[in-house]
Amino acid sequence: MPGGAVVQTPRGPITLARGCGGCTLCCRVLEAATLGKPMGVLCQHCVVGTGCGVHATRVDECRNYHCGWLLDGTLGEEWRPETAHLIITYDLDGRRLNVNADPDYPDAWRQEPYYSQLKSWAAAALERNSQVVAYVGRHTFVMLPDRHVDLGVFTDDDYIFIEHLADGSWNASKVNEEQAEELRRSGKAPN
Numbered sequence: 001m002p003g004g005a006v007v008q009t010p011r012g013p014i015t016l017a018r019g020c021g022g023c024t025l026c027c028r029v030l031e032a033a034t035l036g037k038p039m040g041v042l043c044q045h046c047v048v049g050t051g052c053g054v055h056a057t058r059v060d061e062c063r064n065y066h067c068g069w070l071l072d073g074t075l076g077e078e079w080r081p082e083t084a085h086l087i088i089t090y091d092l093d094g095r096r097l098n099v100n101a102d103p104d105y106p107d108a109w110r111q112e113p114y115y116s117q118l119k120s121w122a123a124a125a126l127e128r129n130s131q132v133v134a135y136v137g138r139h140t141f142v143m144l145p146d147r148h149v150d151l152g153v154f155t156d157d158d159y160i161f162i163e164h165l166a167d168g169s170w171n172a173s174k175v176n177e178e179q180a181e182e183l184r185r186s187g188k189a190p191n
Ligand code: SF4
Pocket: 019, 020, 023, 024, 025, 026, 027, 065, 066, 067, 068, 069, 070, 081, 087
């Protein structure tokens, strides 16, 4: 899709700021559950440097996926996925900004200018009850305004809990489903 194209999504039509060009990074780095494709494995349909080999008939999961680079025309050239080795995804209706690193470049998110930008985005996000999270595969790093917190490798039953401490600082921890439900019930975590 070229920039300026209007695409249909489950939430209605959106206008893309850019096209993918020859980028195919998400077809390797991200999971495509419908296809049984795990994270970090190149999709069998991907033509590297060109695009999707089954573009016209690709599954809805792929059809509905648009990375942050395509959606946000204000992102600088350094955020081009194949330059950054990072893929931005707006998740949970915009309440989480995910940044998935190319596993061949697992430290990409820690490099500048990315690390400072992620901390800055986290500072703004936390004030509106949102999160910025970096991933290398399922290894999960929560970005805070002044640092990151390494929460280790996540399973489907793990959740991120971020709390604002009395001294004004932030902390993040990993909780299980039961703990997450209790935090929601007590109003300490958003629903
Ligand atoms: S990472 Fe973004 S720009 Fe690259 S192929 Fe995927 S959607 Fe397109």
